[in-house]
Amino acid sequence: MSKINLKEKLSLFSEHWSPKVISELNDYQIKLVKIQGDFVWHNHSDTDELFFVIEGKMNIEFENETIELNKGEMYVVPKGVEHRPYAENECEIMLIEPRGVINTGENQNDLTASNDVWI
């Protein structure tokens, strides 16, 4: 086990909407993602999902409100709740969720990323 530098890990990839695992905590995974543009509506029926903004600004749209997250802010999307992340400009975020979670939930489509990809 080595220490993990977030900026160093973020320098290793450039594609959007493709979570990279950087560490595990018991059966949870810590992931980094770069996002830009619109994601799809989806939910995770079995788990909450933590978003933490490392750099930039993002939004999470829900049925009745939209949350704006800036650098240094986090939000936990409760399990089963439909949400749609989006970011006007590139935003770097950390996700924390149990091992095995698919980025688009059960809404598989072009944005569904390979799971369990480590950097």
Next chain:
Amino acid sequence: MSKINLKEKLSLFSEHWSPKVISELNDYQIKLVKIQGDFVWHNHSDTDELFFVIEGKMNIEFENETIELNKGEMYVVPKGVEHRPYAENECEIMLIEPRGVINTGENQNDLTASNDVWI
């Protein structure tokens, strides 16, 4: 559920070695801690523990090595592994671990903090 601003939460307390819960992710808790000086040797026999440095610099001493963590760096201490955190100057960190974890593990002493204190 509201979004959580780490700096705002950190402005609400000043004591050292006293973790404050800011959010939950399923049965895991996200905690903020300010540390300065030496902590005690301890381990958590049932769980890994994630340290993430928000501001400052800290060290985690193990039996055979010492890890230095700077701002933006994280380290997951594996379950059962004896460790001793310390920081020369005040350091602000985020901890992630399952609900119910005691900061000093089974090594209860003056530094054992109240558990499940939310801010």
